[in-house]
């Protein structure tokens with residue numbers, strides 16, 4: 001089966017990471033994730049990221065760097081993560097689609113929300129890549 005990429009955004013503003021709480025499907029609802037979605041045929045991951053952030057959050061964002069690594073989701077999907085930032089003049093993020101809550105998490109708060117299990121290693125790697133690890137990080 002061909003792998004399909006889901007892009008997740010490590011969207012950072014003022015040293016805080018945006019987390020989004022899924023509202024559907026039932027088995028994922030209530031858990032937190034990096035905003036993003038499936039890369040469509042003929043689309044680059046960066047373009048998918050910008051599109052998903054506009055659709056889901058109403059923000060104008062630009063992708064930064066790919067966070068090294070990939071994390072398996074329900075087959076055939078695999079999660080890739082990119083850093084991202086909002087462009088000057090962007091609206092503030094709102095949970096327009098797929099989510100019912102958003103939180104900007106400072107490094108010490110990142111593990112206060114129940115992330116999707118498969119997102120935990122991706123978020124750890126993203127924080128390390130961004131240099132946002134808290135001194136009281138997960139697991140001590």
Ligand SMILES: Nc1nc2c([nH]c(=O)n2[C@H]2C[C@H](O)[C@@H](COP(=O)(O)OP(=O)(O)OP(=O)(O)O)O2)c(=O)[nH]1
Pocket residue numbers: 006007008028033034035036037038039052073074077079098116118119
């Ligand atoms: N966006 C996102 N999806 C994730 C993460 N972790 C994770 O397991 N997933 C799963 C949930 C979904 O099954 C799938 C992504 O689907 P999605 O519903 O966000 O994508 P989409 O907006 O393109 O959805 P659709 O058009 O197919 O409805 O990946 C994550 O961090 N971000």
